Amino acid sequence: MYQSSATQRGHLPVAPRGESPISVIGAGIAGAWQALLFAQAGRAVTLHERSDAAMTQSTSYWAGGMLAPYCEAEVSEPLIVRLGIRSLGLWREHFPQTPFNGSLVVAHARDRADFERFARLTTGHRRLDAQGVSEIEPSLEGRFREGLFYAGEGHVEPRQILPELHARITAAGGTIKFNSEPDAEDIDGIVIDCRGLAARDTQRELRGVKGEIILIETDEVELSRPVRLIHPRWPLYVIPRGGNRFMLGATSIESGDNGVSVRSALELLGAAYAVHPAFAEARIVEFGSGLRPAYPDNLPRIAVDNDKIAVNGLYRHGFLLAPALAELTLSYVARGVIDNEVMQCA
Numbered sequence: 001m002y003q004s005s006a007t008q009r010g011h012l013p014v015a016p017r018g019e020s021p022i023s024v025i026g027a028g029i030a031g032a033w034q035a036l037l038f039a040q041a042g043r044a045v046t047l048h049e050r051s052d053a054a055m056t057q058s059t060s061y062w063a064g065g066m067l068a069p070y071c072e073a074e075v076s077e078p079l080i081v082r083l084g085i086r087s088l089g090l091w092r093e094h095f096p097q098t099p100f101n102g103s104l105v106v107a108h109a110r111d112r113a114d115f116e117r118f119a120r121l122t123t124g125h126r127r128l129d130a131q132g133v134s135e136i137e138p139s140l141e142g143r144f145r146e147g148l149f150y151a152g153e154g155h156v157e158p159r160q161i162l163p164e165l166h167a168r169i170t171a172a173g174g175t176i177k178f179n180s181e182p183d184a185e186d187i188d189g190i191v192i193d194c195r196g197l198a199a200r201d202t203q204r205e206l207r208g209v210k211g212e213i214i215l216i217e218t219d220e221v222e223l224s225r226p227v228r229l230i231h232p233r234w235p236l237y238v239i240p241r242g243g244n245r246f247m248l249g250a251t252s253i254e255s256g257d258n259g260v261s262v263r264s265a266l267e268l269l270g271a272a273y274a275v276h277p278a279f280a281e282a283r284i285v286e287f288g289s290g291l292r293p294a295y296p297d298n299l300p301r302i303a304v305d306n307d308k309i310a311v312n313g314l315y316r317h318g319f320l321l322a323p324a325l326a327e328l329t330l331s332y333v334a335r336g337v338i339d340n341e342v343m344q345c346a
Protein backbone atom coordinates (compact mmCIF):
# COMPACT_ATOMS: atom_id res chain seq x y z
CA MET A 1 0.00 0.00 0.00
CA TYR A 2 1.12 3.54 -0.83
CA GLN A 3 2.88 5.38 1.98
CA SER A 4 5.04 8.48 1.97
CA SER A 5 6.68 10.89 4.34
CA ALA A 6 3.54 12.99 3.98
CA THR A 7 1.35 10.09 5.06
CA GLN A 8 0.51 9.61 8.70
CA ARG A 9 -2.03 7.88 10.88
CA GLY A 10 -4.15 9.50 13.53
CA HIS A 11 -6.46 12.47 14.10
CA LEU A 12 -9.55 11.26 12.35
CA PRO A 13 -12.61 13.48 12.20
CA VAL A 14 -14.68 10.30 12.02
CA ALA A 15 -13.78 6.71 12.70
CA PRO A 16 -13.44 4.71 9.49
CA ARG A 17 -16.84 3.22 8.66
CA GLY A 18 -16.32 -0.44 7.88
CA GLU A 19 -19.60 -1.33 6.24
CA SER A 20 -21.10 1.99 5.12
CA PRO A 21 -22.27 1.99 1.51
CA ILE A 22 -20.31 4.23 -0.83
CA SER A 23 -21.99 6.60 -3.28
CA VAL A 24 -19.77 8.28 -5.84
CA ILE A 25 -21.21 11.26 -7.72
CA GLY A 26 -19.68 11.86 -11.16
CA ALA A 27 -18.41 9.10 -13.45
CA GLY A 28 -15.50 11.00 -15.04
CA ILE A 29 -11.98 9.69 -14.54
CA ALA A 30 -11.86 10.73 -10.86
CA GLY A 31 -15.18 9.12 -9.89
CA ALA A 32 -14.64 6.02 -12.01
CA TRP A 33 -11.37 5.15 -10.29
CA GLN A 34 -12.89 5.83 -6.86
CA ALA A 35 -15.81 3.53 -7.61
CA LEU A 36 -13.55 0.83 -9.03
CA LEU A 37 -11.17 0.61 -6.07
CA PHE A 38 -13.98 0.69 -3.50
CA ALA A 39 -15.97 -1.98 -5.38
CA GLN A 40 -12.89 -4.16 -5.70
CA ALA A 41 -12.31 -3.75 -1.96
CA GLY A 42 -15.71 -5.35 -1.43
CA ARG A 43 -17.70 -2.22 -0.59
CA ALA A 44 -21.28 -1.64 -1.78
CA VAL A 45 -20.75 1.06 -4.41
CA THR A 46 -23.22 3.13 -6.44
CA LEU A 47 -21.81 5.48 -9.05
CA HIS A 48 -24.17 8.29 -10.16
CA GLU A 49 -23.65 10.17 -13.42
CA ARG A 50 -25.96 12.94 -14.53
CA SER A 51 -25.31 12.42 -18.25
CA ASP A 52 -25.49 9.24 -20.32
CA ALA A 53 -22.85 6.58 -20.87
CA ALA A 54 -21.30 8.50 -23.79
CA MET A 55 -19.88 10.92 -21.17
CA THR A 56 -19.53 13.74 -23.69
CA GLN A 57 -20.35 16.33 -21.01
CA SER A 58 -17.37 15.36 -18.85
CA THR A 59 -13.96 17.01 -19.07
CA SER A 60 -12.50 13.51 -19.18
CA TYR A 61 -14.07 12.88 -22.60
CA TRP A 62 -11.88 15.63 -24.12
CA ALA A 63 -8.58 14.72 -22.49
CA GLY A 64 -5.35 13.57 -24.07
CA GLY A 65 -5.03 10.67 -21.64
CA MET A 66 -1.27 11.03 -21.26
CA LEU A 67 0.22 9.36 -18.19
CA ALA A 68 3.28 11.55 -18.08
CA PRO A 69 4.55 12.36 -14.59
CA TYR A 70 8.10 12.99 -15.75
CA CYS A 71 7.21 15.45 -18.52
CA GLU A 72 4.69 17.19 -16.28
CA ALA A 73 7.45 18.00 -13.78
CA GLU A 74 8.32 20.89 -16.08
CA VAL A 75 5.25 22.82 -14.99
CA SER A 76 4.08 20.99 -11.86
CA GLU A 77 4.77 20.63 -8.16
CA PRO A 78 6.64 17.55 -6.89
CA LEU A 79 3.28 16.27 -5.52
CA ILE A 80 2.07 15.66 -9.08
CA VAL A 81 5.16 13.60 -9.84
CA ARG A 82 4.82 11.60 -6.62
CA LEU A 83 1.15 10.77 -7.14
CA GLY A 84 1.67 10.32 -10.86
CA ILE A 85 4.38 7.71 -10.43
CA ARG A 86 2.17 5.82 -7.99
CA SER A 87 -0.69 6.01 -10.50
CA LEU A 88 1.48 4.54 -13.25
CA GLY A 89 1.83 1.45 -11.06
CA LEU A 90 -1.95 1.25 -10.57
CA TRP A 91 -2.66 1.66 -14.29
CA ARG A 92 -0.17 -1.15 -15.01
CA GLU A 93 -1.70 -3.37 -12.35
CA HIS A 94 -5.35 -2.85 -13.33
CA PHE A 95 -4.98 -2.28 -17.08
CA PRO A 96 -1.87 -4.20 -18.14
CA GLN A 97 -2.72 -3.61 -21.81
CA THR A 98 -2.12 0.17 -21.36
CA PRO A 99 0.58 1.30 -23.81
CA PHE A 100 3.64 2.13 -21.74
CA ASN A 101 5.91 2.92 -24.65
CA GLY A 102 6.98 6.35 -23.50
CA SER A 103 6.68 9.94 -24.68
CA LEU A 104 8.89 11.85 -27.07
CA VAL A 105 9.72 15.55 -26.73
CA VAL A 106 11.09 17.38 -29.76
CA ALA A 107 11.87 20.97 -30.71
CA HIS A 108 12.87 22.92 -33.75
CA ALA A 109 16.27 24.62 -33.74
CA ARG A 110 14.79 28.04 -32.90
CA ASP A 111 13.32 26.64 -29.66
CA ARG A 112 16.55 24.97 -28.54
CA ALA A 113 16.86 27.04 -25.34
CA ASP A 114 13.35 25.98 -24.28
CA PHE A 115 14.21 22.37 -25.14
CA GLU A 116 17.26 22.51 -22.85
CA ARG A 117 15.16 24.07 -20.12
CA PHE A 118 12.62 21.24 -20.44
CA ALA A 119 15.46 18.71 -20.17
CA ARG A 120 16.83 20.42 -17.07
CA LEU A 121 13.50 20.60 -15.27
CA THR A 122 12.54 16.97 -15.88
CA THR A 123 13.99 13.55 -15.11
CA GLY A 124 13.34 10.07 -16.45
CA HIS A 125 14.48 10.86 -19.99
CA ARG A 126 17.28 9.94 -22.29
CA ARG A 127 18.57 12.09 -25.11
CA LEU A 128 18.15 10.86 -28.65
CA ASP A 129 19.99 12.14 -31.70
CA ALA A 130 18.29 12.42 -35.10
CA GLN A 131 18.82 8.73 -35.76
CA GLY A 132 17.46 7.81 -32.34
CA VAL A 133 14.32 9.84 -33.01
CA SER A 134 13.74 8.11 -36.35
CA GLU A 135 14.39 4.68 -34.81
CA ILE A 136 11.50 5.03 -32.37
CA GLU A 137 9.27 7.10 -34.69
CA PRO A 138 10.21 6.33 -38.31
CA SER A 139 7.72 8.89 -39.64
CA LEU A 140 9.84 11.61 -38.02
CA GLU A 141 13.01 10.68 -39.91
CA GLY A 142 14.95 13.83 -40.80
CA ARG A 143 12.52 16.10 -38.94
CA PHE A 144 14.37 16.77 -35.65
CA ARG A 145 18.04 16.86 -34.71
CA GLU A 146 17.38 15.60 -31.21
CA GLY A 147 14.70 14.53 -28.80
CA LEU A 148 14.04 13.55 -25.19
CA PHE A 149 12.60 10.08 -24.69
CA TYR A 150 10.64 9.39 -21.47
CA ALA A 151 10.52 5.60 -21.68
CA GLY A 152 8.52 5.08 -18.46
CA GLU A 153 5.43 7.04 -19.52
CA GLY A 154 2.18 5.75 -20.99
CA HIS A 155 -1.11 6.91 -22.47
CA VAL A 156 -4.72 5.82 -22.57
CA GLU A 157 -7.54 6.71 -24.96
CA PRO A 158 -10.14 8.41 -22.72
CA ARG A 159 -13.09 7.50 -24.92
CA GLN A 160 -12.16 3.82 -24.64
CA ILE A 161 -10.89 3.64 -21.09
CA LEU A 162 -13.93 5.35 -19.49
CA PRO A 163 -16.39 2.69 -20.71
CA GLU A 164 -13.83 0.03 -19.77
CA LEU A 165 -13.58 1.42 -16.26
CA HIS A 166 -17.36 1.52 -16.01
CA ALA A 167 -17.57 -2.12 -17.10
CA ARG A 168 -14.95 -3.09 -14.51
CA ILE A 169 -16.93 -1.36 -11.76
CA THR A 170 -20.00 -3.38 -12.65
CA ALA A 171 -17.95 -6.57 -12.88
CA ALA A 172 -16.62 -5.87 -9.38
CA GLY A 173 -20.19 -5.71 -8.04
CA GLY A 174 -20.76 -1.94 -8.23
CA THR A 175 -23.87 -0.28 -9.65
CA ILE A 176 -23.76 2.58 -12.15
CA LYS A 177 -26.74 4.88 -12.56
CA PHE A 178 -26.59 7.15 -15.59
CA ASN A 179 -28.98 10.10 -15.89
CA SER A 180 -28.88 10.23 -12.11
CA GLU A 181 -28.23 13.51 -10.30
CA PRO A 182 -28.89 12.91 -6.61
CA ASP A 183 -28.53 15.43 -3.82
CA ALA A 184 -25.64 14.32 -1.59
CA GLU A 185 -27.67 15.30 1.49
CA ASP A 186 -30.32 12.70 0.64
CA ILE A 187 -27.85 9.80 0.48
CA ASP A 188 -27.03 7.53 3.42
CA GLY A 189 -23.51 6.27 3.95
CA ILE A 190 -20.32 7.78 2.58
CA VAL A 191 -20.64 10.15 -0.39
CA ILE A 192 -17.62 10.83 -2.61
CA ASP A 193 -18.22 13.97 -4.67
CA CYS A 194 -16.36 13.76 -7.99
CA ARG A 195 -18.45 16.23 -9.96
CA GLY A 196 -15.48 18.08 -11.46
CA LEU A 197 -16.25 21.68 -12.33
CA ALA A 198 -19.95 21.24 -11.48
CA ALA A 199 -18.89 21.21 -7.81
CA ARG A 200 -18.37 24.97 -8.00
CA ASP A 201 -21.78 25.30 -6.35
CA THR A 202 -20.27 24.15 -3.05
CA GLN A 203 -16.56 24.75 -3.74
CA ARG A 204 -16.29 28.37 -4.79
CA GLU A 205 -12.53 28.22 -5.30
CA LEU A 206 -12.82 25.88 -8.27
CA ARG A 207 -12.25 27.40 -11.70
CA GLY A 208 -12.21 26.07 -15.24
CA VAL A 209 -9.07 26.12 -17.38
CA LYS A 210 -10.05 25.57 -20.97
CA GLY A 211 -8.20 23.05 -23.09
CA GLU A 212 -8.98 23.00 -26.83
CA ILE A 213 -8.23 20.06 -29.08
CA ILE A 214 -8.53 19.05 -32.72
CA LEU A 215 -8.90 15.49 -33.97
CA ILE A 216 -7.46 14.82 -37.42
CA GLU A 217 -7.14 11.76 -39.63
CA THR A 218 -4.43 10.76 -42.10
CA ASP A 219 -2.63 7.60 -43.16
CA GLU A 220 0.43 9.61 -44.25
CA VAL A 221 1.96 9.69 -40.75
CA GLU A 222 2.34 6.93 -38.17
CA LEU A 223 3.19 7.56 -34.54
CA SER A 224 3.38 5.06 -31.69
CA ARG A 225 3.40 7.43 -28.75
CA PRO A 226 2.57 11.02 -27.76
CA VAL A 227 4.95 13.55 -29.29
CA ARG A 228 5.30 16.87 -27.49
CA LEU A 229 6.55 19.84 -29.42
CA ILE A 230 8.33 22.49 -27.41
CA HIS A 231 6.45 25.69 -28.01
CA PRO A 232 7.00 29.11 -26.43
CA ARG A 233 3.37 29.44 -25.25
CA TRP A 234 1.87 26.00 -24.60
CA PRO A 235 3.08 22.43 -24.44
CA LEU A 236 1.51 21.24 -27.69
CA TYR A 237 1.31 17.57 -28.49
CA VAL A 238 0.17 15.04 -31.03
CA ILE A 239 -1.29 11.80 -29.64
CA PRO A 240 -1.92 8.80 -31.89
CA ARG A 241 -5.45 7.37 -31.68
CA GLY A 242 -6.83 4.29 -33.39
CA GLY A 243 -7.99 4.42 -37.03
CA ASN A 244 -5.22 6.74 -38.33
CA ARG A 245 -6.45 9.51 -36.07
CA PHE A 246 -4.39 11.98 -34.08
CA MET A 247 -5.39 14.29 -31.30
CA LEU A 248 -3.78 17.73 -31.37
CA GLY A 249 -3.78 19.42 -28.00
CA ALA A 250 -4.00 21.39 -25.98
CA THR A 251 -4.41 25.04 -25.18
CA SER A 252 -4.58 26.26 -21.60
CA ILE A 253 -6.81 29.27 -21.24
CA GLU A 254 -8.36 30.81 -18.13
CA SER A 255 -11.91 30.75 -19.40
CA GLY A 256 -15.27 29.34 -18.47
CA ASP A 257 -16.63 29.05 -22.01
CA ASN A 258 -16.02 26.00 -24.13
CA GLY A 259 -15.77 27.34 -27.67
CA VAL A 260 -12.71 26.79 -29.87
CA SER A 261 -11.17 30.03 -31.13
CA VAL A 262 -9.66 30.59 -34.56
CA ARG A 263 -6.38 31.56 -32.91
CA SER A 264 -6.21 28.28 -30.99
CA ALA A 265 -7.14 26.27 -34.08
CA LEU A 266 -4.37 27.98 -36.05
CA GLU A 267 -1.83 27.26 -33.32
CA LEU A 268 -2.82 23.62 -32.92
CA LEU A 269 -2.83 22.97 -36.65
CA GLY A 270 0.44 24.88 -37.00
CA ALA A 271 2.00 22.66 -34.34
CA ALA A 272 0.90 19.53 -36.16
CA TYR A 273 2.37 20.88 -39.38
CA ALA A 274 5.60 21.65 -37.51
CA VAL A 275 5.80 18.04 -36.30
CA HIS A 276 5.21 16.71 -39.84
CA PRO A 277 4.16 18.60 -43.00
CA ALA A 278 2.08 15.61 -44.11
CA PHE A 279 -0.43 16.58 -41.42
CA ALA A 280 -1.38 19.46 -43.75
CA GLU A 281 -3.26 16.94 -45.90
CA ALA A 282 -5.07 15.35 -42.94
CA ARG A 283 -8.85 15.48 -42.65
CA ILE A 284 -10.25 17.45 -39.71
CA VAL A 285 -12.61 15.18 -37.77
CA GLU A 286 -13.52 17.22 -34.72
CA PHE A 287 -12.89 20.43 -32.81
CA GLY A 288 -13.66 20.45 -29.11
CA SER A 289 -12.70 21.60 -25.66
CA GLY A 290 -12.98 20.72 -21.99
CA LEU A 291 -12.75 22.78 -18.82
CA ARG A 292 -10.14 21.45 -16.43
CA PRO A 293 -11.32 21.74 -12.81
CA ALA A 294 -8.62 23.56 -10.83
CA TYR A 295 -8.10 25.08 -7.39
CA PRO A 296 -6.02 28.27 -7.08
CA ASP A 297 -2.83 26.23 -6.45
CA ASN A 298 -3.58 23.85 -9.36
CA LEU A 299 -3.18 20.88 -7.00
CA PRO A 300 -5.66 18.06 -6.37
CA ARG A 301 -7.52 17.87 -3.09
CA ILE A 302 -9.38 15.26 -1.08
CA ALA A 303 -11.59 17.20 1.33
CA VAL A 304 -13.17 15.20 4.16
CA ASP A 305 -16.20 16.47 6.06
CA ASN A 306 -17.58 13.59 8.12
CA ASP A 307 -19.25 11.22 5.64
CA LYS A 308 -18.83 13.62 2.72
CA ILE A 309 -15.59 13.41 0.79
CA ALA A 310 -14.83 15.66 -2.19
CA VAL A 311 -12.15 14.67 -4.70
CA ASN A 312 -11.45 17.48 -7.12
CA GLY A 313 -8.96 19.92 -8.66
CA LEU A 314 -7.40 17.33 -10.93
CA TYR A 315 -6.64 20.18 -13.37
CA ARG A 316 -4.49 18.92 -16.26
CA HIS A 317 -3.65 15.63 -14.55
CA GLY A 318 -6.91 13.74 -14.10
CA PHE A 319 -5.85 10.57 -15.90
CA LEU A 320 -2.44 10.73 -14.32
CA LEU A 321 -3.68 11.19 -10.76
CA ALA A 322 -7.09 9.51 -10.47
CA PRO A 323 -5.80 6.03 -9.48
CA ALA A 324 -3.51 7.33 -6.71
CA LEU A 325 -6.25 9.63 -5.38
CA ALA A 326 -8.69 6.71 -5.27
CA GLU A 327 -6.15 4.63 -3.39
CA LEU A 328 -5.70 7.44 -0.84
CA THR A 329 -9.46 7.80 -0.32
CA LEU A 330 -9.83 4.05 0.14
CA SER A 331 -6.95 3.98 2.65
CA TYR A 332 -8.61 6.75 4.59
CA VAL A 333 -12.07 5.20 4.66
CA ALA A 334 -10.85 1.67 5.34
CA ARG A 335 -7.96 2.34 7.71
CA GLY A 336 -7.91 6.00 8.67
CA VAL A 337 -4.69 6.81 6.81
CA ILE A 338 -4.29 10.50 6.05
CA ASP A 339 -2.01 11.98 3.41
CA ASN A 340 -1.29 15.48 4.67
CA GLU A 341 -0.29 16.85 1.30
CA VAL A 342 -3.56 15.97 -0.41
CA MET A 343 -6.20 15.60 2.28
CA GLN A 344 -8.02 18.33 4.14
CA CYS A 345 -10.25 17.42 7.08
CA ALA A 346 -13.02 19.74 8.19
Ligand SMILES: Cc1cc2nc3c(=O)[nH]c(=O)nc-3n(C[C@H](O)[C@H](O)[C@H](O)COP(=O)(O)OP(=O)(O)OC[C@H]3O[C@@H](n4cnc5c(N)ncnc54)[C@H](O)[C@@H]3O)c2cc1C
Pocket residue numbers: 025026027028029030031048049050051055057058059060061062063064065066067180181182194195196197198199210211212213249250251289290291292293312313314315316317318319320321
Ligand atom coordinates in the same frame (compact mmCIF):
# COMPACT_ATOMS: atom_id res chain seq x y z
C1 LIG B 1 -7.90 19.20 -23.64
C2 LIG B 1 -7.55 18.47 -22.37
C3 LIG B 1 -6.49 17.59 -22.37
C4 LIG B 1 -6.17 16.90 -21.20
N1 LIG B 1 -5.16 15.99 -21.25
C5 LIG B 1 -4.85 15.29 -20.13
C6 LIG B 1 -3.84 14.31 -20.18
O1 LIG B 1 -3.24 14.06 -21.23
N2 LIG B 1 -3.57 13.61 -19.04
C7 LIG B 1 -4.23 13.85 -17.87
O2 LIG B 1 -3.93 13.19 -16.87
N3 LIG B 1 -5.21 14.77 -17.81
C8 LIG B 1 -5.53 15.50 -18.91
N4 LIG B 1 -6.51 16.44 -18.86
C9 LIG B 1 -7.15 16.74 -17.57
C10 LIG B 1 -8.29 15.80 -17.28
O3 LIG B 1 -9.12 15.70 -18.39
C11 LIG B 1 -9.08 16.30 -16.07
O4 LIG B 1 -8.22 16.48 -14.98
C12 LIG B 1 -10.13 15.27 -15.68
O5 LIG B 1 -10.93 14.96 -16.78
C13 LIG B 1 -11.02 15.74 -14.53
O6 LIG B 1 -11.82 14.63 -14.23
P1 LIG B 1 -13.04 14.69 -13.23
O7 LIG B 1 -13.54 13.30 -13.13
O8 LIG B 1 -12.65 15.43 -12.01
O9 LIG B 1 -14.13 15.62 -13.97
P2 LIG B 1 -15.10 15.24 -15.19
O10 LIG B 1 -14.41 14.41 -16.20
O11 LIG B 1 -15.70 16.51 -15.67
O12 LIG B 1 -16.20 14.33 -14.52
C14 LIG B 1 -17.18 14.88 -13.67
C15 LIG B 1 -18.48 14.14 -13.97
O13 LIG B 1 -19.45 14.49 -12.97
C16 LIG B 1 -20.71 14.54 -13.60
N5 LIG B 1 -21.58 15.35 -12.75
C17 LIG B 1 -21.52 16.67 -12.48
N6 LIG B 1 -22.50 17.02 -11.62
C18 LIG B 1 -23.19 15.88 -11.33
C19 LIG B 1 -24.28 15.60 -10.49
N7 LIG B 1 -24.87 16.55 -9.74
N8 LIG B 1 -24.75 14.32 -10.43
C20 LIG B 1 -24.16 13.34 -11.16
N9 LIG B 1 -23.10 13.56 -11.97
C21 LIG B 1 -22.61 14.81 -12.05
C22 LIG B 1 -20.42 15.20 -14.93
O14 LIG B 1 -21.43 14.94 -15.87
C23 LIG B 1 -19.09 14.53 -15.31
O15 LIG B 1 -19.29 13.38 -16.09
C24 LIG B 1 -6.89 17.14 -20.01
C25 LIG B 1 -7.96 18.03 -20.02
C26 LIG B 1 -8.29 18.69 -21.19
C27 LIG B 1 -9.47 19.62 -21.20
